[in-house]
Amino acid sequence: MLKNAFRKYINNFKGFSREIWILTFITFINRAGTMVLPFLSKYLKEDLHFTYAQVGWIMVCFGSGSMIGSWLGGKLSDKIGFYKIMIFSLFTSGLAFFVLQFITTFSALCISIFILMIIADMFRPAMFVSLGAYAPAEDRTRALTLVRLAINLGFAAGPALGGLIIMNVGYNGLFWVDGATCILAISIFGLTVANKNTNVVPHDEKQRLDSNRPSVFKDLPFWIFLFCCVITGVLFFQLFTTIPLYHKEQFNLTEFQTGLLLTLNGVLVFFLEMPIVSYVERKKIDKALMVTLGCLLMAVSLFLLLIHTWTGILLVMMVCMTFAEMFSFPFSNSFAMSRAPKGHEGRYMAIFTMSYSLAHIISAKLGMFIIDTLGYQANWFFMGLLGLIGVLLGYYVVYLIRQEKKIA
Numbered sequence: 001m002l003k004n005a006f007r008k009y010i011n012n013f014k015g016f017s018r019e020i021w022i023l024t025f026i027t028f029i030n031r032a033g034t035m036v037l038p039f040l041s042k043y044l045k046e047d048l049h050f051t052y053a054q055v056g057w058i059m060v061c062f063g064s065g066s067m068i069g070s071w072l073g074g075k076l077s078d079k080i081g082f083y084k085i086m087i088f089s090l091f092t093s094g095l096a097f098f099v100l101q102f103i104t105t106f107s108a109l110c111i112s113i114f115i116l117m118i119i120a121d122m123f124r125p126a127m128f129v130s131l132g133a134y135a136p137a138e139d140r141t142r143a144l145t146l147v148r149l150a151i152n153l154g155f156a157a158g159p160a161l162g163g164l165i166i167m168n169v170g171y172n173g174l175f176w177v178d179g180a181t182c183i184l185a186i187s188i189f190g191l192t193v194a195n196k197n198t199n200v201v202p203h204d205e206k207q208r209l210d211s212n213r214p215s216v217f218k219d220l221p222f223w224i225f226l227f228c229c230v231i232t233g234v235l236f237f238q239l240f241t242t243i244p245l246y247h248k249e250q251f252n253l254t255e256f257q258t259g260l261l262l263t264l265n266g267v268l269v270f271f272l273e274m275p276i277v278s279y280v281e282r283k284k285i286d287k288a289l290m291v292t293l294g295c296l297l298m299a300v301s302l303f304l305l306l307i308h309t310w311t312g313i314l315l316v317m318m319v320c321m322t323f324a325e326m327f328s329f330p331f332s333n334s335f336a337m338s339r340a341p342k343g344h345e346g347r348y349m350a351i352f353t354m355s356y357s358l359a360h361i362i363s364a365k366l367g368m369f370i371i372d373t374l375g376y377q378a379n380w381f382f383m384g385l386l387g388l389i390g391v392l393l394g395y396y397v398v399y400l401i402r403q404e405k406k407i408a
Helices: 002-011 018-033 037-047 052-080 082-100 106-120 123-134 137-168 172-192 203-212 220-239 243-251 255-283 287-304 313-338 345-373 376-407
Strands: none
Touching: 002 255, 018 123, 018 137, 018 172, 037 052, 037 137, 037 243, 052 082, 052 106, 052 123, 052 345, 082 106, 082 123, 082 172, 123 137, 123 313, 123 345, 137 172, 137 255, 137 313, 220 243, 220 287, 220 313, 220 345, 220 376, 243 255, 243 376, 255 313, 287 313, 287 376, 313 345, 345 376
């Protein structure tokens, strides 16, 4: 029985091209080395001694740069191709991480992080578009999930290792590792994967396609779906902004213990997400419905933090948030890509990734503001209610998609 279960699990990973596996491998290297983000708010608060308000503003610069970078990455992917954008973004941001550790003043950090995120987040829409080039349409959701598994497997190792580096070397060690892994990952990609820019459409054909397809700005289900994505992002990013501080201040957890909780998230995603995605694909369950269910579980996980006298609730909350993530993120990526006409994949994925950049801005600034003025409990209650609003929006998208299918 165990052997059959293992065989079924392995079968979920069959059928991918060589390029998808290489992209997955370099994503793992990059994510395993991305140790700065989970501890950024702690670094700013505890090592540089910034106030909650200053931490919030730096996170706003982080998210604003991310939004601009996402738009540029998508726009340029349609014009000059995803391949060049991926190499430029990851190599340059790797060098930038080396420099960032030496910048410690508030205003300089705001500017530096803003510029860094413009460069770094040009990578995300380009990477999503590359999946469309290297994977057939029927395998794209699984390919997205495979890359997400690499992200989460790397993330399973990264935070725990990052916590150990902080305790033994200091925060500066994180910047060296993060920069080095960015450069290593994209070097492997450039040396082993050939350029295949199938998303770049000739100008004449692009004009013909544009005249036959409505503008992205008139795609009502897509835009309502983006609002739902912003809300899921706001809730999920609490894991990297307010929750690490809450671990320390409410339960006196060390950086290593916080890292272990985040590692649990990565391990669960690694073992469970691909089977969940494969099941949903086989049963043809509505992707927008899965995202809605994920948003509901995120709301529940934030409500769970209202229980503040039992340390074990952090474990329960993390498990709940992990299932929410597995239901929401793979299918939100796939839904956004499915709405994009040929030649506009970069634009759609840029706007889609921008929604999470906006979520990062709102999540950090709003969360820090509520905590600073009303306390942690008010923040968890507000975020839970926000999640319920996201559920209503998600269900409305499901309704609109069903109406579209009836008309078609």
